Amino acid sequence: MSQPNRLKTGGRVDRSRQLTFTFNGQRYQGHPGDTLASALLANGVDIVNRSFKYSRPRGIVAAGAEEPNGIVQLGSSEAGQVPNVRATQQALYQNLSARSTNGWPNVQRDLMGLVGKLGGQFMPPGFYYKTFMAPASMWLTYEKYIRKAAGLGRSPTENDADIYDHRHQHCDVLVVGAGPAGLSAALAAGRAGARVILVDEQEEMGGSLLSSRESIDDAPATTWAEKVLKELSALEDVTLMPRTTANGYHDHNFVTLHERCTEHLADIAPHVGGRRQVRSRMHRVRAGQVVLASGAHERPLVYAGNDVPGNMLAGAVSTYIRRYGVVPGNRLVLATSNDDGYRAALDWSEAGREVVAIADARQNPDGELVEQARAKGIRVIAGSAVIEARGDKRVAVAKVAKIDIEGFKVSGPVEELACDTIASSGGFSPVVHLASHTGSRPTWNEELLGFVPSPVKGMTPTGGAHGVYALGKVIADGFKAGSAAGEACGFERQDASLPKVDERREGAAVALYQVPHQKATLRGPKQFVDMQNDVTAAAIELATREGFESIEHVKRYTALGFGTDQGKLGNINGMAIAARCLGRTIPEVGTTVFRPNYTPVSFGAIVGRHCGELFDPERYTAMHQWHVENGAEFEDVGQWKRPWYFPQKRRAENGERLETMHEAVARECSAVREKVGILDASTLGKIDIQGPDAREFLGRVYTNKWAKLAPGRVRYGLMCKDDGMVFDDGTTSCLGENHFLMTTSTGGAATVLEWLEIWHQTEWPELDVYFNSVTDHWATMTVTGPEARKLMAELTDIDLDKDSFKFMDWHEGNVAGVPARVFRISFTGELAYEINVQANYAMHVWKKLFAHGDKYGLTPYGTETMHVLRAEKGFIIAGQDTDGSVTPEDLGMHWAIGYDKPNSWIGKRALTRPDTKRTDRKQMVGLKPKDPSVVLEEGAQVVFDPNHAIPMPMKGHVTSSYYSPTLQSGFALAVVKGGHQKMGETVYLPMVDGQVHEAEIVSPIFLDPKGERQNV
């Protein structure tokens, strides 16, 4: 038989169908209904991995999310690689291909294991830090090899072939976990009429019922589960979601659910009807009430050699036998501190295999299950424990001895029992992870020997999640929780009609975390607490001896509960050991904080559809298609795609080539300065301001005066925050007595609108004024250069005479037959007309301009040329030449400051604070490199004395720097301490490569300081 550990009958697998899969290149068989773990155990595969730090062989320990060892790499192709998969949670499918994540050259013969064996004594906690820290410069080299040796899987090198979804949902009651408590809770809330979402991380709903020995209403527990699920699926407002993990519990009952839609079918989602299916889906659920029915994890006992393959959780042994029809060994020794562990021995014995003995830590075990075991003739050794497991690649011997729990010592002779499996149970730890995500620390319950969730508003724990374990009580407790949750959402309370479950007489459990050994913990063989991170009891003891007293520090020093494991199996034992070493109680030591996600989530599910072209919206202007067709290179400005420059073809030695940016910009600049250029300026923010108090409002938010701006006129304005620092600038035009149009920088549009609103709504609500964004409604094209007027004259009915349409005027009329507003504002220093038309007419106007513009040499230019042209004129870009620490005075723009305005505008008061009045503040100046071929680096630091010892006092920095084809020289804008008083002085700019550039401080206006070119 190919599956030596598979039982002939029993369990929920379909033996009529075979599934073939490979593990580490070896072919095996399993059945539908198997997990990868159950199939491996059925095939007698003992070693599934090598451990993280010591490279010890490891086998399957658990049957669910708490599995620390069975972490595999999935995927039959490169694109389908999935790291970090728990074999215990992965459904088996045909041709599944899995590999161990650790172990070199392979898990059976591991060379790293030698390091673990020989070096084991020499690898205490903090080993890497202590050993490899010096010299610090070598750490990166060490780290590379350490990481390679200790991986937890790898990401695919090819692009993910799969697609992922997000879904936003609301519900009245979200029930997490579909075991007896969750099913019962969903039933109560569903019957009441609440919108219920019931999620469960497993392939099949039912939780512990799927492997239970108990009867409900005199039938197998699974029958009841099926009945409830049938009733739930018939309820219209109940959504059942298997294969879905509630991974994060966030503020105000916001829960993220990770639904795995096709991971049980293949590593890459299959096609259905020609379309690729969604691989997994992230549900973002806002729940009225959350019922936490996440159950409890069994705690293993911590004894020497407890990580040798063949050491398992007692509950997991039962699950493999009862749910999957797999007995993971032949000869069992059970170590337990409670009655529940006995189920494993009973199931094992009923499966026809030998139970060697039960080592029960209690002096007088007398529960019902204990009696059943004794009745079967199983040897029960009271007051004892397995103190050590022996074996190389599989358990061979269990060393059992009487122990004194109080005294933490072995109190009797050691008996060696031959066996191949040791099951252990140290009781249960409620799964409090989700409840802790919200920041509430769990509370220790001495009676339950576990942490239970502390109150979270809108959340009710039920069943095992808060320490109710007896099946009948769990079902009743779930019903009560579901009914109460429904009631809290406004639905009627439900009367429970609970099924009949026989109560079991149970003996009290005893608290046992670390089992004593003959040798002291620090000298004895390794006792593992956290197997995923290879943390031993000795490591925790050492950490406490080295002065780590806070459990959070112990965690970080030893890596206890780190990573993808999040302390599912080891946390409580680890805290208990820390408490013992520190001479404190567990509640005094406290618990660490669990964080989302509960189990690993693929990045694809987090990202959803927000990748590739859907990563962020792209905004296009009305003329975008023309830019594309005319070969524009684009620059991202916020979400906008703006033409950066328009490279043209040039003749070259062998055919044609495209201009470089430098060449294109030189050509575009000359066109504007000598002929006429055109810029798509549609992205500038435009805010329509209306109301009787609009003018008054402008006077308060701008630094300059607005009282007398007449309709038809335009004014430049600076906006400050109340700390006196410039944050945006732009022009505002008076459209009518109560109507203005404000322009903002492209990136500042939304910020400025919110700025206006906050002042209006919170500070000056009495002002009658309204703001609306009209950025997208109007397209803007700037026609600028000496020939601009001639070109405009061919296309508009507006009188362009220089005396009737002056600089800083705006006129309404038609351009190319389309209603337009034309503004004579200039960001280039040349004669300029900014044509604003309704966006949907813009392409027509743009093309008309080119149809007429050819003879004038009309040249499209992009943002790079715009920057050169504006910087030559000393025009600032807010956010580039300013950084939130620059006042209007620092910019030398006294002309734009209305100190004598009647109201105290925003920023005014701050301009007289001692710090803003300083004369040695960084002030804006121009810099002219002594060598005209030098283009200074933006951000380069300015120093006054290049021979000063390092660190040199830094006196300023370059904010904008370009090469000017007009000046035939590099030039820059900069802020320099006391710069306004240093005209003509030389400053130095030391560069990274050792060069030191020299530059002269000059006026920031490099071209046409009197503004004659724009004012024609």
Added chain:
Amino acid sequence: MFYIFCPYCGEHREEEEFHPKGQAHISRPADPEATSDEEWGDYLFFRDNPRGVHHELWVHAVGCRKFFNITRHTVSYEILEVYKMGEQPSITAEHYAAQQGAASADKERNASQAKHQEGVRA
């Protein structure tokens, strides 16, 4: 992620629709020129950072664009009330402490909480 009731829209909406704008009820001095540098500096730069009840200004940025106030507990993140601009909170730190003090015997913690609420300058 918060679930916020917008008092203008009259509906609960996801936090993604809102922007927080800092501490509420910071009133700008009526006559800024009459303030001393210290008073102006206080207005500009100093904000409370309480452990407990906090009044905050928020804006329904991609909704109705209205500003409003939220009273929020900075430990539990519970939103205790929302109210429109120009209105006063009905739940304050003192009121909340009194309520909690009556409900639980944990008076000592409330006292230390009150101490924290005096702000960073204390």
